[in-house]
Amino acid sequence: MDAIEVKDLTKRFNSKGSVAAVDHLSFRVAESEIFGLLGPNGAGKTTLIKILTTLLKPTSGMATVAGYDVHTEKNRVRESIGIVFQEPALDWRLTGRENLDFHARMYEIRRGEREKRIEEALKLVELEDKADIMTDKYSSGMKRRLEIARGFIHNPKVLFMDEPTLGLDTQTRRRIWDYIKEVNARERITVVLTTHQMEEADYLCDRVGIMDHGKIIALDTPRNLKDLISSDLVSLELNMEGSSNDVEVFKSLDFVTEFREHNGFVTLKMERADLRIPAIMEVAKRAGIEIISVNLRKPSLEDVFLHFTGRRIRE
Amino acid sequence: MMGISWQAIYVLWLREMKGMWRAKSRVIGSLGMPMFFLAFLGLGFGGASIPGMPEGLQYIEYLTPGIIGMSMLFSSVFAGISVLWDKEFGFLKEVMVAPVSRLSIVLGRTAGGSTVALMQGIMVLFLSTLLGFKIAGVIPVILSLFFMCLISVTFVGLGLVFASVMRDMHGFPLIMNFVVFPTFLLSGALFPIGALPSWLIPVCYLDPLTYGVDGLRGVLLGAGASDFSVLLNFMVISAISIGMVSVGSYLFERTEVER
Ligand SMILES: Nc1ncnc2c1ncn2[C@@H]1O[C@H](COP(=O)(O)OP(=O)(O)OP(=O)(O)O)[C@@H](O)[C@H]1O
Ligand SMILES: [Mg+2]
Numbered sequence: 304m305d306a307i308e309v310k311d312l313t314k315r316f317n318s319k320g321s322v323a324a325v326d327h328l329s330f331r332v333a334e335s336e337i338f339g340l341l342g343p344n345g346a347g348k349t350t351l352i353k354i355l356t357t358l359l360k361p362t363s364g365m366a367t368v369a370g371y372d373v374h375t376e377k378n379r380v381r382e383s384i385g386i387v388f389q390e391p392a393l394d395w396r397l398t399g400r401e402n403l404d405f406h407a408r409m410y411e412i413r414r415g416e417r418e419k420r421i422e423e424a425l426k427l428v429e430l431e432d433k434a435d436i437m438t439d440k441y442s443s444g445m446k447r448r449l450e451i452a453r454g455f456i457h458n459p460k461v462l463f464m465d466e467p468t469l470g471l472d473t474q475t476r477r478r479i480w481d482y483i484k485e486v487n488a489r490e491r492i493t494v495v496l497t498t499h500q501m502e503e504a505d506y507l508c509d510r511v512g513i514m515d516h517g518k519i520i521a522l523d524t525p526r527n528l529k530d531l532i533s534s535d536l537v538s539l540e541l542n543m544e545g546s547s548n549d550v551e552v553f554k555s556l557d558f559v560t561e562f563r564e565h566n567g568f569v570t571l572k573m574e575r576a577d578l579r580i581p582a583i584m585e586v587a588k589r590a591g592i593e594i595i596s597v598n599l600r601k602p603s604l605e606d607v608f609l610h611f612t613g614r615r616i617r618e
Numbered sequence: 619m620m621g622i623s624w625q626a627i628y629v630l631w632l633r634e635m636k637g638m639w640r641a642k643s644r645v646i647g648s649l650g651m652p653m654f655f656l657a658f659l660g661l662g663f664g665g666a667s668i669p670g671m672p673e674g675l676q677y678i679e680y681l682t683p684g685i686i687g688m689s690m691l692f693s694s695v696f697a698g699i700s701v702l703w704d705k706e707f708g709f710l711k712e713v714m715v716a717p718v719s720r721l722s723i724v725l726g727r728t729a730g731g732s733t734v735a736l737m738q739g740i741m742v743l744f745l746s747t748l749l750g751f752k753i754a755g756v757i758p759v760i761l762s763l764f765f766m767c768l769i770s771v772t773f774v775g776l777g778l779v780f781a782s783v784m785r786d787m788h789g790f791p792l793i794m795n796f797v798v799f800p801t802f803l804l805s806g807a808l809f810p811i812g813a814l815p816s817w818l819i820p821v822c823y824l825d826p827l828t829y830g831v832d833g834l835r836g837v838l839l840g841a842g843a844s845d846f847s848v849l850l851n852f853m854v855i856s857a858i859s860i861g862m863v864s865v866g867s868y869l870f871e872r873t874e875v876e877r
Contacts, residue, residue: 358714
């Protein structure tokens with residue numbers, strides 16, 4: 304059985320005329336998979352998560368989580384899921400431990416078990432020594448870690464995380480990625496996370512759905528997505544004030560299979576780029592184009608996004 | 619739909635208790651207004667003859683049950699409406715995704731809010747003795763607790779009704795001015811209803827607090843001090859409190875965290 308099944312799911316916020324925040328989506332998530340939804344602001348990621356976690360009613364279509372319908376079997380779904388919301392959802396009048404205790408009791412975990420799991424969860428997210436201070440005294444990284452601990456303390460089958468590392472520094476982010484991997488491996492929990500960081504999706508996810516304007520425009524393993532654009536990429540940063548910026552000349556190079564221009568950057572796609580750079584420099588020089596920097600790389604998910612939407616993810 | 623989850627009710631209640639304990643100063647501070655009312659009105663009108671007052675009662679005796687009712691009215695409505703604070707701080711989502719019936723959530727909040735209001739009512743009762751109120755014994759106090767519970771449940775329920783139909787706290791002053799204050803003033807908390815113009819009297823009889831305050835008078839001051847019998851008051855306010863919590867849960871059930 305799939306952990307999640309979504310069929311033709313649509314959400315419009317105002318019934319008439321408005322664009323759909325989630326637009327006829329269909330996809331499946333397998334059990335114990337880490338599934339990423341990658342998309343820019345406003346893509347519809349949070350809306351989709353809210354529908355899957357019973358907080359919003361879909362306009363049409365259907366979705367099941369852990370085999371239960373999110374609309375007609377709300378309580379079954381609620382029993383099967385854990386959530387880390389995009390916005391903080393802690394009670395600041397309670398300590399970290401009390402927040403976990405509140406949660407564990409709402410999910411009817413018995414006393415002995417409850418205390419054991421709270422201790423374990425605090426340990427995993429390294430908050431044991433801060434457990435007994437009020438959460439309004441926590442840093443945002445600590446709050447996030449506490450919320451992640453809370454998300455899986457009741458052994459959900461599916462854990463949803465809406466931008467789990469938003470606004471955290473690199474070091475904290477790394478640690479959170481490791482918790483997520485550990486929880487997924489240890490408990491075989493299916494994880495659905497949203498992000499607009501390519502790096503995060505690439506590092507964490509078994510499969511990634513690239514989402515834009517309420518639709519999933521590509522869905523595959525990070526590796527396969529990147530293989531879609533198998534060739535190397537050469538990015539040239541141009542001096543736009545230079546004597547010429549007739550970038551069309553690069554198109555005339557017969558080894559260039561794809562050409563994109565973007566805010567003073569030119570991206571060329573080709574095989575064996577390491578052998579081609581001298582020729583590119585030569586052409587540029589002859590055309591009077593000033594190159595500030597050259598960057599040769601294997602395609603990233605960022606390029607995949609650009610490839611499918613013609614836009615960069617952060618604009 | 620689903621049954622009642624006692625664990626959820628308990629933990630929601632516990633959360634409210636912890637919140638109250640940690641905001642002790644606010645709870646104590648909110649005793650200020652009822653105490654000022656008691657002190658100034660009690661002293662100011664102490665010697666005046668007020669039309670319709672039961673024979674042989676000091677004004678402070680007449681007033682104290684009314685002020686107990688007032689302080690519970692305010693803190694109960696506030697406790698119910700404070701669901702909107704949880705919404706604002708995001709915590710409501712955590713509550714709403716939990717696999718417990720919405721009725722349990724409403725009952726848990728009602729229990730928590732009512733307990734806070736009940737504590738205030740009890741404190742006002744005991745503090746009033748400093749101003750000359752005489753407690754007639756243990757039985758009257760115990761009976762008055764029943765009425766206090768019913769008053770607080772009724773108005774926490776009312777607060778939940780408002781919280782379910784409002785988007786945020788902006789409407790709160792409106793509700794204070796146009797619902798809570800009239801409820802207080804029309805309940806006979808300060809002076810006998812009979813002193814009002816006759817066209818207003820039916821409105822007073824629609825006010826749930828009328829029966830709460832009158833019932834408190836009946837049990838604390840003796841049968842002669844109340845307009846209706848204690849039993850009638852008890853039955854009316856019981857029915858209203860059940861009705862109010864039912865409407866509150868019905869509306870709460872229908873509000874999603876977002877539309
Ligand atoms: N309650 C609401 N009422 C009306 N429109 C909404 C509401 N919530 C979201 N939207 C709209 O739906 C679209 C998708 O929003 P959503 O929050 O799902 O995006 P997102 O992918 O989570 O973005 P972000 O990365 O910024 O969190 C946006 O255009 C947004 O304006
Ligand atoms: Mg979002």
